[in-house]
Amino acid sequence: MRIGHGFDVHQFTEGRDLMIGGIRVPYELGLAGHSDADVLLHAISDALLGSIAEGDIGKHFPDTDEEYKDADSKVLLKEVAALVRAKGYEISNVDSVVIAQKPKLAHYIPEMCRVIANVLDIDVGQVNVKATTTEKLGFTGRGEGIASEAICLVEKADNKSLL
Ligand SMILES: Nc1ccn([C@@H]2O[C@H](COP(=O)(O)O)[C@@H](O)[C@H]2O)c(=O)n1
Numbered sequence: 001m002r003i004g005h006g007f008d009v010h011q012f013t014e015g016r017d018l019m020i021g022g023i024r025v026p027y028e029l030g031l032a033g034h035s036d037a038d039v040l041l042h043a044i045s046d047a048l049l050g051s052i053a054e055g056d057i058g059k060h061f062p063d064t065d066e067e068y069k070d071a072d073s074k075v076l077l078k079e080v081a082a083l084v085r086a087k088g089y090e091i092s093n094v095d096s097v098v099i100a101q102k103p104k105l106a107h108y109i110p111e112m113c114r115v116i117a118n119v120l121d122i123d124v125g126q127v128n129v130k131a132t133t134t135e136k137l138g139f140t141g142r143g144e145g146i147a148s149e150a151i152c153l154v155e156k157a158d159n160k161s162l163l
């Protein structure tokens with residue numbers, strides 16, 4: 001069994017959809033980035049890559065590559081899950097938190113979990129997403145951007161039956 005951790009931050013910007021957890025969250029601002037800037041999917045991607053010692057999403061999907069301009073982060077996450085499986089691991093569970101003063105995310109979290117589980121091809125019960133403010137402290141608290149952290153466990157596919 002191996003563990004992985006991911007962390008990501010994106011700054012708010014005008015004129016973009018706010019994509020979090022693979023869904024569009026209605027809000028007056030979006031997040032800036034080379035891709036669709038889905039801060040939660042990036043943190044989960046980094047956690048999974050960390051669990052198999054494969055660096056981070058910047059290594060696999062460079063922000064200097066036009067191929068990833070406005071990329072759908074669900075596609076990137078799917079590629080990461082395929083890499084985990086190619087290395088002989090199955091995803092046991094993913095836990096995560098989105099750190100945002102606004103917008104309120106609780107209503108959207110069940111759909112985010114469904115989308116993430118679908119992209120990773122695991123059961124929705126293996127995915128958890130949480131949200132927190134920072135009580136108006138720091139860059140998230142001032143509404144300058146959104147941060148996200150994720151953690152995951154993966155296990156060797158051929159060990160699964162022993163657990
Ligand atoms: N962007 C957010 C932040 C938080 N929530 C929900 O509110 C609860 C309380 O947040 P605190 O920061 O005061 O602990 C939290 O547990 C989330 O359920 C949210 O929906 N969207």
Ligand SMILES: C[C@@]1(CO)OP(=O)(O)OP(=O)(O)OC[C@H]1O
Pocket residue numbers: 008009032033034035036037038042057058059061062063064068069071
């Ligand atoms: C995902 C990538 C790839 O387009 O671009 P961004 O959307 O800027 O996101 P970041 O979290 O900086 O991660 C790495 C990038 O390579």
